[in-house]
Amino acid sequence: EGLNTLNDFYLLAERKTLRFVHTYIMIIEYIDGIELCDMPDIDDALKNKIQQSINALHQHGMVSGDPHRGNFIIKNGEVRIIDLSGKRASAQRKAKDRIDLERHYGIKNEIRDLGYYLLVYRKKMRNFMRRLKGKPAR
Structure with missing residues (x-):
């Protein structure tokens, strides 16, 4: 079973000088459709498709890393990442994707696994350290 919600990736080339990469060339599939950020409202059916596409991504061992509205394209009612x-x-990273879905789209995170609790703990510790330094919590 493949994953058909992603855009196809054709080529990644890099140019190095002294083992330092300074130029990347990527050739990826162009997807004609509507960016999610251009849609004024997102209905529950579309939110469900977004959640399913991220879950499928996770099941195939990948993460979005930044599932905001600009990183989804809708074509013929289907979601492409x-x-x-x-x-x-x-x-x-999977937990961060799920938390970001809740933050950006109101899609409730129903998975409270170790990754989720580690992420929440790390955020609380960072905020605690910021308050100790006299800075506002984020």
Whole structure:
């Protein structure tokens, strides 16, 4: 079973000088459709499709890294994900995707796994340290 919600990736080339990458060339599929950020309202059916596409991404060992409205394209009623982070799909990164879905779209995170609790703990610790330094919590 494949994953058909992503745009196809054809080529990644990099140019290095002294083992330092300074130029990337990426060739990816162009998807003609409507960006989610251009849609004024997102109904529950579309929110469900967005959640299903992120869940499928996670099941295939990938993460979005930044599931905001500009990274989803709607074509013929189907959701396509663009601009993946390319990072390894750890439990914390999957949890961050789910938390971001809740933040951006109001899609409730129903999975409270170790990655979720580690992410919440890390945020609380950072805010605690910021308050100790006299800075406002985020």
